[in-house]
Amino acid sequence: MTSKIRLYVKHNLGTGQTVSLNRKQAHYLFTVMRRKPHDEILIFNGRDGEWKAEILNTKKNTEELTCVKKIRSAKLLPDLWLLFAPIKRNRTEFIVEKATELGASRIIPVKTEFTNLASIRLERLVVYAIEAVEQCGGISVPEITQIQALNKILTQWPSNRHLMFCDEKEVPKRANFSTMQRGPWAILIGPEGGFSNAERAQIKSLLHSYPFSLGPRILRADTAAVAAIALWQQALGEWE
Amino acid sequence: MTSKIRLYVKHNLGTGQTVSLNRKQAHYLFTVMRRKPHDEILIFNGRDGEWKAEILNTKKNTEELTCVKKIRSAKLLPDLWLLFAPIKRNRTEFIVEKATELGASRIIPVKTEFTNLASIRLERLVVYAIEAVEQCGGISVPEITQIQALNKILTQWPSNRHLMFCDEKEVPKRANFSTMQRGPWAILIGPEGGFSNAERAQIKSLLHSYPFSLGPRILRADTAAVAAIALWQQALGEWE
Numbered sequence: 001m002t003s004k005i006r007l008y009v010k011h012n013l014g015t016g017q018t019v020s021l022n023r024k025q026a027h028y029l030f031t032v033m034r035r036k037p038h039d040e041i042l043i044f045n046g047r048d049g050e051w052k053a054e055i056l057n058t059k060k061n062t063e064e065l066t067c068v069k070k071i072r073s074a075k076l077l078p079d080l081w082l083l084f085a086p087i088k089r090n091r092t093e094f095i096v097e098k099a100t101e102l103g104a105s106r107i108i109p110v111k112t113e114f115t116n117l118a119s120i121r122l123e124r125l126v127v128y129a130i131e132a133v134e135q136c137g138g139i140s141v142p143e144i145t146q147i148q149a150l151n152k153i154l155t156q157w158p159s160n161r162h163l164m165f166c167d168e169k170e171v172p173k174r175a176n177f178s179t180m181q182r183g184p185w186a187i188l189i190g191p192e193g194g195f196s197n198a199e200r201a202q203i204k205s206l207l208h209s210y211p212f213s214l215g216p217r218i219l220r221a222d223t224a225a226v227a228a229i230a231l232w233q234q235a236l237g238e239w240e
Numbered sequence: 241m242t243s244k245i246r247l248y249v250k251h252n253l254g255t256g257q258t259v260s261l262n263r264k265q266a267h268y269l270f271t272v273m274r275r276k277p278h279d280e281i282l283i284f285n286g287r288d289g290e291w292k293a294e295i296l297n298t299k300k301n302t303e304e305l306t307c308v309k310k311i312r313s314a315k316l317l318p319d320l321w322l323l324f325a326p327i328k329r330n331r332t333e334f335i336v337e338k339a340t341e342l343g344a345s346r347i348i349p350v351k352t353e354f355t356n357l358a359s360i361r362l363e364r365l366v367v368y369a370i371e372a373v374e375q376c377g378g379i380s381v382p383e384i385t386q387i388q389a390l391n392k393i394l395t396q397w398p399s400n401r402h403l404m405f406c407d408e409k410e411v412p413k414r415a416n417f418s419t420m421q422r423g424p425w426a427i428l429i430g431p432e433g434g435f436s437n438a439e440r441a442q443i444k445s446l447l448h449s450y451p452f453s454l455g456p457r458i459l460r461a462d463t464a465a466v467a468a469i470a471l472w473q474q475a476l477g478e479w480e
Contacts, residue, residue, distance in 0.1 A: 098463050102455065103456075135460070138457050172478070173480055174474060174480050217341055226463060230454070230468075230471055
């Protein structure tokens with residue numbers, strides 16, 4: 001009765017490795033899902049691939065699994081950053097969930113001149129990302145960073161990293177992905193109030209910055225993030 | 241002080257046409273946004289384009305606008321249907337909001353063999369769509385239909401309508417949009433439990449059915465809807 005239960009754990013994984021569960025995982029597995037000793041689930045830690053694991057002990061405070069067999073090897077996410085200005089909390093959580101499902105490797109909340117929200121709840125966002133990986137069948141968890149000032153990031157921008165700059169002021173036109181190189185990329189989604197002129201100039205001054213239209217309407221930031229990652233993945237990413 | 245206030249109204253619009261507001265619109269305009277007589281806003285009805293309108297009267301129960309000038313002509317949405325199996329209520333609302341922002345012209349909730357939810361709150365979904373059009377600067381409101389049985393729709397499928405069949409069982413590969421024709425299209429997003437074998441066979445038997453992968457992970461239905469519409473719009477739709 002191996003079902004699709006997948007859990008993220010922090011431990012190293014390897015044949016015979018014992019993995020203890022935290023209280024929340026034990027509650028989910030034994031109380032909610034009613035799993036019993038000798039049942040099997042899938043576990044991953046973001047480094048050692050995906051493992052089939054057998055439940056050893058369900059006694060309180062000693063809930064343990066043991067790794068049985070590696071099912072899938074670790075696989076790096078494509079080198080895609082998502083930069084976005086945090087918005088209302090539920091939409092920020094939503095962006096993290098969606099960017100994780102779609103396979104961004106690093107999620108960077110940025111503070112722009114016209115961003116109102118100056119802080120995020122990083123630990124909570126990490127929980128959202130992990131739950132999304134468990135759900136979508138991924139084996140790597142994206143990194144989520146603390147909020148950073150956009151102008152600072154741009155000042156230190158790696159010269160080889162391309163930027164898909166989703167700019168609502170851009171005239172809608174079909175992007176020509178065939179002219180764009182593979183390699184390290186980032187997607188930048190603007191804040192609801194748009195970018196300042198100074199920001200726009202700084203973005204466009206980057207060596208590999210591509211202004212990009214997401215159509216004739218003004219998309220919400222969460223819609224724009226999902227749309228942009230999907231387009232990038234389809235054209236330049238891992239969908240092949 | 242024309243600001244970005246945009247309201248959907250049901251009345252016909254034309255020069256000098258008077259438009260009365262409903263209670264909710266009046267509350268929003270006068271109490272929340274503190275607009276006054278002679279202020280201007282933008283209105284649209286989904287048929288007559290977008291109009292600049294002036295506030296005539298703010299007295300209770302006689303709140304009226306008058307059309308001043310047409311700003312944009314009506315523009316049809318691309319002939320794109322979105323078929324999806326409704327899920328949890330907030331995610332269904334989300335799909336409607338996002339499909340509207342991205343420009344689907346008809347949104348069709350479908351009941352599949354493995355769909356749990358058998359009813360939707362259509363009026364509420366229409367409100368979501370209208371609010372999304374007001375917000376995103378669109379001038380056409382997508383049609384939302386009552387929930388329909390998928391096998392019935394497929395039986396009556398128009399022979400000229402192409403179908404982008406988002407199938408999580410499809411092996412990830414880059415779609416070759418250049419081989420696909422423009423014209424009437426639909427996107428079909430599966431339910432969380434997947435399609436039945438009978439459904440899958442019926443879908444694939446359609447004349448213009450294209451199985452389509454949305455990458456190596458299993459996307460939630462709402463993520464899949466946004467991703468698929470964005471890809472279609474970019475390749476075959478109105479982003480040009």
